Amino acid sequence: MSESEDGFGFAPEHDQPVPYLQRIRDYYQTLGYGTPYRWAHYAEAPFTPLTKPLRECRIGLVTTAAPYQPDKGEQGPGAPYNAAAKFYNVYSGDTAADHDLRIAHVGYDRAHTTAEDSNAWFPLTELRRAAATGRIGEVAPRFHGAPTNRSHRVTLEQDCPELLARLREDKADAVVLVAV
Amino acid sequence: MSLAARHLEANGIPTIIMGCAKDIVEYVGVPRFLFSDFPLGNPAGRPNDPNSQAFTLELALRFLETAPGPRTTVQSPLRWSDHPDWKLDFSNIARLSPEEIARRRAEFDRQKEIAKTVRDKTQAAE
Numbered sequence: 001m002s003e004s005e006d007g008f009g010f011a012p013e014h015d016q017p018v019p020y021l022q023r024i025r026d027y028y029q030t031l032g033y034g035t036p037y038r039w040a041h042y043a044e045a046p047f048t049p050l051t052k053p054l055r056e057c058r059i060g061l062v063t064t065a066a067p068y069q070p071d072k073g074e075q076g077p078g079a080p081y082n083a084a085a086k087f088y089n090v091y092s093g094d095t096a097a098d099h100d101l102r103i104a105h106v107g108y109d110r111a112h113t114t115a116e117d118s119n120a121w122f123p124l125t126e127l128r129r130a131a132a133t134g135r136i137g138e139v140a141p142r143f144h145g146a147p148t149n150r151s152h153r154v155t156l157e158q159d160c161p162e163l164l165a166r167l168r169e170d171k172a173d174a175v176v177l178v179a180v
Numbered sequence: 181m182s183l184a185a186r187h188l189e190a191n192g193i194p195t196i197i198m199g200c201a202k203d204i205v206e207y208v209g210v211p212r213f214l215f216s217d218f219p220l221g222n223p224a225g226r227p228n229d230p231n232s233q234a235f236t237l238e239l240a241l242r243f244l245e246t247a248p249g250p251r252t253t254v255q256s257p258l259r260w261s262d263h264p265d266w267k268l269d270f271s272n273i274a275r276l277s278p279e280e281i282a283r284r285r286a287e288f289d290r291q292k293e294i295a296k297t298v299r300d301k302t303q304a305a306e
Binding site for chain 2: 020030081121123126156160
């Protein structure tokens with residue numbers, strides 16, 4: 001059965017998307033937490049096609065990053081997980097201004113990346129460039145911060161409707177959501 | 181984030197999620213997902229690499245224009261490294277010593293308490 005696979009150019013077994021669901025389940029179980037976190041899960045997904053050319057669209061931006069809060073402890077590149085920097089209400093910022101956003105409050109891969117360049121998780125610079133070149137019509141006047149709340153109820157009943165209301169106010173034609 | 185995309189989409193606004201956790205986002209079930217096979221924290225391209233970031237946003241925009249239906253994933257062709265070994269580390273319990281597991285448990289409990297305090301304060305302020 002086991003013929004040599006040398007020369008076929010196959011990638012190593014572990015060179016595939018990281019199995020986060022399983023990793024995280026095993027991790028917390030071994031740490032001693034009984035009932036595993038239940039991820040939201042749907043069999044179907046809604047779909048709204050884009051009905052006009054992107055060059056005529058106003059594009060919204062949603063992020064899970066948080067504004068830097070100097071009084072909330074370490075939030076710089078490579079900072080350990082810092083729950084004090086979390087936020088629990090949707091916030092908005094002016095897309096014409098520059099912002100100091102951080103991701104120390106979420107579980108990014110601290111072993112292999114340092115969170116030193118916010119453009120890697122908050123593509124406002126690139127979106128502005130896309131507007132400048134006419135690739136998109138324009139960037140929506142505000143971006144919005146989505147809380148990373150473990151409660152599905154709060155996310156579904158409070159945060160999602162709030163984001164929708166703000167993006168409607170902004171008259172966004174389509175939205176880029178960037179998950180850290 | 182996946183739930184927000186679903187909610188916007190169900191209410192008539194097309195969305196695209198950029199992210200690095202393929203199995204999680206697909207498990208939730210979203211309209212459009214641009215997957216970068218990078219360490220968590222780099223959904224919009226490689227840090228300090230404007231070309232990579234421009235390429236990633238352009239992929240997202242093209243995807244927004246052309247997705248044929250919901251639950252569509254596009255995988256960015258960009259590679260984080262020539263060596264895939266970084267994929268073995270994240271939250272990999274098999275790679276941690278008993279001492280490290282104990283330390284992480286204590287730290288997790290501490291951070292959970294802090295998060296609860298921030299949440300309670302937010303609620304009290306409303």
